[in-house]
Amino acid sequence: MRKISYIVLIFVSGGLIHGCATSNSVGGAGNGKTGFNTPGNGAAVHATAMNGKQSQGESKCLPVTGTDVTSASSMTSTSEQDISDIMEQSTAPESLERITAETDIPMVMNEKVQYFIDYFSKTQHDIFAKWLERSEQYIPKMKKILRDNGLPEDLVYMALIESGFNTHAMSRRRACGPWQFIRSTARLYNLKVDWWIDERRNPEKSTLAAARYLKNLYDTFGSWYLAEAAYNAGPIKIMRAMQRHKTDNFWNLADHKSLKKETRDYVPKLIAAAMIAKNPSAYGFTDLDYEKPMEKDTVTLAHQIDLHVAAKLADTSYETIKELNPELLRWATPPVQSYTLNIPSGAKEQFLAGLENLPRSELFSYKRYLIRQGDSLYVIARAYGVPLQELRSMNHIRNVKELRPGHAIIIPVSPYAHREAVAYKERVKTINYDPDQGAKTNSRYIYYRVKQGDTLWDIAHKFDVTVSRIKYSNGLRGRLIKPNMVLKIPKIIARED
Numbered sequence: 001m002r003k004i005s006y007i008v009l010i011f012v013s014g015g016l017i018h019g020c021a022t023s024n025s026v027g028g029a030g031n032g033k034t035g036f037n038t039p040g041n042g043a044a045v046h047a048t049a050m051n052g053k054q055s056q057g058e059s060k061c062l063p064v065t066g067t068d069v070t071s072a073s074s075m076t077s078t079s080e081q082d083i084s085d086i087m088e089q090s091t092a093p094e095s096l097e098r099i100t101a102e103t104d105i106p107m108v109m110n111e112k113v114q115y116f117i118d119y120f121s122k123t124q125h126d127i128f129a130k131w132l133e134r135s136e137q138y139i140p141k142m143k144k145i146l147r148d149n150g151l152p153e154d155l156v157y158m159a160l161i162e163s164g165f166n167t168h169a170m171s172r173r174r175a176c177g178p179w180q181f182i183r184s185t186a187r188l189y190n191l192k193v194d195w196w197i198d199e200r201r202n203p204e205k206s207t208l209a210a211a212r213y214l215k216n217l218y219d220t221f222g223s224w225y226l227a228e229a230a231y232n233a234g235p236i237k238i239m240r241a242m243q244r245h246k247t248d249n250f251w252n253l254a255d256h257k258s259l260k261k262e263t264r265d266y267v268p269k270l271i272a273a274a275m276i277a278k279n280p281s282a283y284g285f286t287d288l289d290y291e292k293p294m295e296k297d298t299v300t301l302a303h304q305i306d307l308h309v310a311a312k313l314a315d316t317s318y319e320t321i322k323e324l325n326p327e328l329l330r331w332a333t334p335p336v337q338s339y340t341l342n343i344p345s346g347a348k349e350q351f352l353a354g355l356e357n358l359p360r361s362e363l364f365s366y367k368r369y370l371i372r373q374g375d376s377l378y379v380i381a382r383a384y385g386v387p388l389q390e391l392r393s394m395n396h397i398r399n400v401k402e403l404r405p406g407h408a409i410i411i412p413v414s415p416y417a418h419r420e421a422v423a424y425k426e427r428v429k430t431i432n433y434d435p436d437q438g439a440k441t442n443s444r445y446i447y448y449r450v451k452q453g454d455t456l457w458d459i460a461h462k463f464d465v466t467v468s469r470i471k472y473s474n475g476l477r478g479r480l481i482k483p484n485m486v487l488k489i490p491k492i493i494a495r496e497d
Contacts, residue, residue, distance in 0.1 A: 104152040105224055107271055112254075116265070116272035121283040129285055131164035132277060136290040138165050138178065142207045149211040151218075157274040158210070158228065161266075167201045167326040176200040179210040189213060195390045196334035202327040225250035225267050233263040295345035296324050299352060304364040305341070306332045306414065313354040314347040331414040332364055335394070366410035373405045374473055374490050379465060384411050445473070446489040450481050463489045 120128045143153040162180040163169035175182050177200035183193050189209035191199040199205045217227035220235055229250055230238045241258040242248050254264040276283045308331065311318045322328065324342040333339045343351055355363075369380065377400045381388040392400075395409045403409075446463060456479050460467045470476070473488045481487070 105154040105270075105274065107275070108251075110251075110268070112265070112268040113271045113275075116269050117275065117283065120272055120276055121285070125284065127164075128276070129288060131160060132280055132285060133288050133290050134165045135160060135277065137293045138203050140293065141204060145204065145207045146211050149208070149215060151211050151214060152224065154274055155211075155214060155224075155228075156207075157270055157277055158231065159207070160273050160277060161269045167203060177206045178203055179206045181206060181209065185209075185213070194334070195387055196330055196332075197327050198329055199327050205327070221248070223248065223250065228267050228270060229253075229259070229263050232266040233259060237263070294324060296342045297345050297348040297351075298340050298342055299348060299355075301333060301339050301341055302337065303360065304333050304335050304339075306364050308414075309358075309363055310341060310343070310351075313351045313358070314343040315350060316344050316347065320344060330412070332412070365415060367413040369409050369411055371403050371405050371407045371409065374469070375403075375405075376400075376466070376469060377403065377409075379469060380409075380411070384413055386411060448487050448489050450483055450485040450487060452483045454481065454483075455479070456481060459487065459489070465489060 138159070139156055142156045142159065146153050146155055159165055159178045163178045165178055167178055169178070169180065170176050171180060173182065176186075176198060179200070181189075181191065181200045186193050186200050186206075186209065189212055191202075191205060191209050193200060214227055214231060217230045217235060218224060221227050221230065221238070226238055226242075226248065237259065238253075241253050241256070244258055245253060245256055247253060250267055253259060254267070276285065280286075280288060307321045307325075307328065308318050310333075311321045314321070321341075321343065324344070328334075333341060367384070377391060377397070378388055381391045391397075391409070391411065394412070397403070397409075448459060448463070450459070456467045456470060456476075460470055467479070469490060470487060471479075473490045
């Protein structure tokens with residue numbers, strides 16, 4: 001245990017602790033949103049990637065010391081022959097791991113692999129068929145990225161069991177995208193995640209991040225099976241299991257319960273999925289209607305653009321632009337100095353010509369809002385559906401107390417998809433009670449008569465404002481209110497200049 005603690009301390013001090021998570025089911029689907037649940041899977045685990053070098057043997061596990069740990073930038077390239085030599089040294093309980101002419105990751109057939117072949121091809125045949133049909137959109141480019149980074153191309157089938165190649169897959173642990181990265185790991189591998197954009201959803205960018213992560217893991221363990229298990233559970237957990245059971249053979253580790261069932265099943269799932277995907281008709285997957293990759297061009301933008309405007313310039317639909325750019329979370333590109341946008345193939349010349357003739361003010365617009373007496377940035381942010389921190393950032397607001405009535409702030413609101421103060425005001429009108437029933441309104445306030453049993457929290461929740469805002473508007477110091485007391489409930493009304 002002291003040795004393990006020492007290793008963990010080294011990685012913490014070196015800033016290399018990070019993670020990647022899969023869901024509690026195949027394809028990140030345990031959250032009930034995508035995919036399906038596989039039997040007996042545990043909760044998602046945040047992986048912790050490390051660098052280092054460890055030899056691959058049949059049962060003996062070499063100790064790892066601080067000198068074995070290297071930084072991610074000092075990784076060495078591994079040739080395909082080296083990978084083959086290393087893989088052939090590791091034996092499974094029933095047969096030898098082997099790289100065949102059809103695969104470039106080690107393949108083995110045993111009872112567990114056969115179980116998942118039957119599960120995918122029979123129990124979940126229809127769902128797995130959809131995954132296979134979707135896969136052809138992404139596999140060619142993903143394989144090229146893996147190959148260009150010196151990795152086996154067949155690691156692409158990890159994305160098949162992680163997400164079913166669903167760019168919008170989200171697990172219960174908030175792991176996202178085809179490779180199911182959690183936020184912390186994504187950022188460590190240079191994937192941007194904020195209110196505007198989530199590059200975990202980008203097939204190319206997330207695959208490049210996954211390639212770098214997997215290369216780190218292989219350099220640590222010298223075995224693709226252990227690297228794959230570490231992608232699921234985290235290298236610290238794999239290393240602890242190796243030291244506990246005195247083996248660096250994945251199949252020996254899988255015989256013990258030191259690893260969660262999800263991790264013990266991860267490698268046989270991958271082998272089963274790869275075998276089926278490479279020869280689907282042999283496993284009953286016939287008449288598959290593969291989805292073709294969407295042909296696209298790219299344009300580099302120097303400022304934000306509303307995706308509705310971009311769609312008009314490219315003579316396509318807003319939905320097509322969103323589909324071509326799954327990383328975009330909003331109706332517009334992010335506020336950065338340079339952004340590469342995907343548009344339909346053949347539309348680039350037309351797009352650039354239209355862009356040149358379009359005034360910058362028509363590319364993207366913000367709502368201008370004048371602060372009124374009693375306004376709070378929190379309530380404004382909530383009314384417009386913008387995170388408070390984002391609102392502060394784009395208006396360079398360090399201290400909200402500096403805001404004064406009459407000050408103007410900008411709010412990112414799409415002119416095509418309103419969720420703004422007008423919608424908020426209409427919502428207030430739906431609770432425009434008869435005065436005898438408890439409330440009436442004017443242009444700035446709703447007047448509410450307190451009923452027996454009411455609390456400030458209940459009233460605030462009913463009218464979608466904060467307790468502090470009600471207290472401020474009514475000069476209340478405490479939270480004590482009495483029946484028949486009339487309270488002023490402030491409304492937000494936008495002023496545009």
